[in-house]
Amino acid sequence: MASLKQSLKKLGKNTQAVALRTTDRNLRLAVTGLAGAGKTAFITGLVNQLLHSGLTDTGSQLPLWRVARDSRLYGVKRDLQPDLTIPSFNYDAAIQSLTTEPQSWPVSTRNISELRLAIKYRPAKGLLAKLTDSATLYLDIVDYPGEWLLDLPMLKQSFQQWSAHQSTRKNILQRSVHFEAFSQMLTSVELAAAADELKLQQITDLYQKVLQDCVSNDGFYYAQPARLLLPGELEGTPVLALFPLLDLDELAFEALEQSAPNSFYHTLKQRYYEYVSRVVKPFYQDYFAKFDRQIVLVDCFTPLNRGREQFDDMKAALHGVVESFHFGQSSLLKRLFSPKIDKLLFAASKVDHVTRDQQGNVLSLLTQLIQQSQQLAKFEGCEVETMAISAIKSTSHGMVKQEGKEIEVVRGIELNERKPVTLFPGEVPKSLPSADFWDKQGFEFINFAPCNNQHTSRSSADFEHIRLDHVLQFLLGDKLK
Ligand SMILES: Nc1nc2c(ncn2[C@@H]2O[C@H](COP(=O)(O)OP(=O)(O)OP(=O)(O)O)[C@@H](O)[C@H]2O)c(=O)[nH]1
Ligand SMILES: [Mg+2]
Incomplete structure (x- = not known):
């Protein structure tokens, strides 16, 4: 009698273990963007925030990421990457250059690399919540040169x-x-x-x-x-x-x-x-065809600074890229045969470059910029969102008086001269710039040196950011319920 009870218990445990194993899920995130769009900085900034999040994170930097806000996030760790033939994303080197004096941005990417994070959380709903108080979502992120x-x-x-x-x-x-x-x-x-x-x-x-x-x-x-x-x-x-x-x-x-x-x-x-x-197809099949979710980073400011033809060229290149992806619902059967991206986020990167009152303009500019891609790529069954973000915020907000009026400015350290600057970078056009905008060309974009927190607590992240918590909620929120 005792042994029957024991085997039942054992069976229960085994079933439970199998159930738990199948509840550990995996998500592949494509970080897409033309060269210089901010992919490597985004991955580094995001990973840094994640590694410092969880129950020990006292001064939460991710207030709008629900799993963290509900205190259901135990913590995030790096895990062994699944593909052993791809180099590992050199997170430590990126952090090293961003945080040691004189701080510099990670170098432009020359090859593909990969990183896996294990996000451990307490399920709040459904069968999973009944079975266990701890599950893991594995997040795979790949970095590569934008040129590819x-x-x-x-x-x-x-x-x-x-x-x-x-x-x-x-x-x-x-x-x-x-x-x-x-x-x-x-x-x-x-x-x-x-x-x-x-x-x-x-x-x-x-x-x-x-x-x-x-x-x-x-x-x-x-x-x-x-x-x-x-x-x-x-x-x-x-x-x-x-x-x-x-x-x-x-x-x-x-x-x-x-x-x-x-x-x-x-x-x-x-x-x-x-x-x-031999070159283009394998890159697409091996890396891109397998993604579940995608963030497309768009640097709107650099081409605005460069001029009309460059801006139009960026737009054309972006359309070409977005058109190449498959979007739609990722039912299991469909996924096995033709994987699809079911959530797509267009994010204007580096918005710490502009004053807060300009961020709305950046967002509407981005929306117009991608409108044509949206029509071309038919994002059926794919949830699309747009945001204005900064992965590693390197400026601070300020107000100065000019001709008796208070105006918003950004303050930071200019990258080359390493001198503090205060500037109003100019009006970001709300819609695709007209001839008039290019004639006046009042937009001033400078590169800022990265800025890290002079943090006192080891549990907080190294950088400030703008809306990475929105990004996390949109891309991962539904998988962490
Ligand atoms: N101020 C600010 N600058 C940023 C931010 N993200 C990126 N940058 C700037 O943009 C440059 C390019 O960023 P990367 O992350 O290297 O861009 P990438 O998309 O990885 O580029 P490739 O590797 O060449 O494809 C950086 O060197 C920084 O100067 C940000 O959040 N804030
Ligand atoms: Mg890069």
Whole structure:
């Protein structure tokens, strides 16, 4: 009799354990954004807030994250990442540079990396709450260079379509001093003749310089093939000896189709498809296709500072990226066969750069900016939200008197000179800027040095932020009930 009781008890425990194991859930968060949008700073800031949250967090910095507010969050820890072939996100190095004098921002990302957090909490509802007073949500976050995103639209384009699209960008490419040399060399080549590897490489080298100029000197965004900006291990490989054929019409393409398989044209076309299937597709399939939720960070201020064409280029690049994702309900069956993103957050990053009274404008600018993407990508069954955030707040708010009137200003340390500055950065346009805005160009954006809390308590986070708790509630709130 005693043994029966014991086995029942044991069985109960086992079932309970299985139930608990299945209640430990996993969420993959895509942090998306063009180069410089603030992905690495966001991940670092978010992780820092999370690692300091929980029951020991006395001066809560995340008041609007419900699980923390309800005192159901036990704590958050780093956990072993699931994919052993990807480097770990170097959180410690990022914190080190952000917090040691002279504080600097983490360097621009050169490769992919991953991080897993275990969020331990007390379930409040449902079966889970009856079974246990502690469950864990595993959160996986991946960081990568923003440039890699730029190629995603190529997945849907033929070589001819891609070349035609690049031709529409000629006015941007032409700004580079290397464009003329590239164009001349390209027109000197007999595209129907047998390909010459050296020539292909020489033309690519010139095209690479053109793209680098457009991005680094002229502040544009939408460069393809984007790996020419950051070749990494593809440096010097034939798959990256690739450039578009500019200004060819349909008839010219049709004629070139008839050329021999070893022609310049066919070689280039084959490289394009190789590049798409060997470089672009794996990045998309291995990382992006598997995400549950996505935050798209948009730096509205840098392109506002740079000018009209750069702003429009950023918008075009963003549309191209957003269009490449699948959105919709993530029922289990659907997820197994075609994973979908069911919550999507567009966040204007770095809003600590502007005064508080401008944050509403930033939000409406962002909403207009993404309106076209929203129509294109048909976010059916996907909850979409917009916010204005700062992951690592580096300014403080102030008021100054000017001509008898009190105006809001931001104060911070200018990044290069390391001098304190007080400034009114200007009016952020509420809608997509008109010609009038660009004529006046009254917007002043400067880079601030990161600022960390001179904190007294070890339990509080290292940085201040703007609305990271809103972000957490939107992205994770429903999984922590
Ligand atoms: N003031 C302020 N500046 C920020 C914030 N987040 C990012 N920045 C600035 O934006 C720059 C770029 O941020 P990153 O996080 O490196 O951007 P990224 O998207 O990871 O860029 P890549 O790695 O090049 O793709 C930083 O070096 C900072 O100057 C923020 O919350 N506040
Ligand atoms: Mg980065």
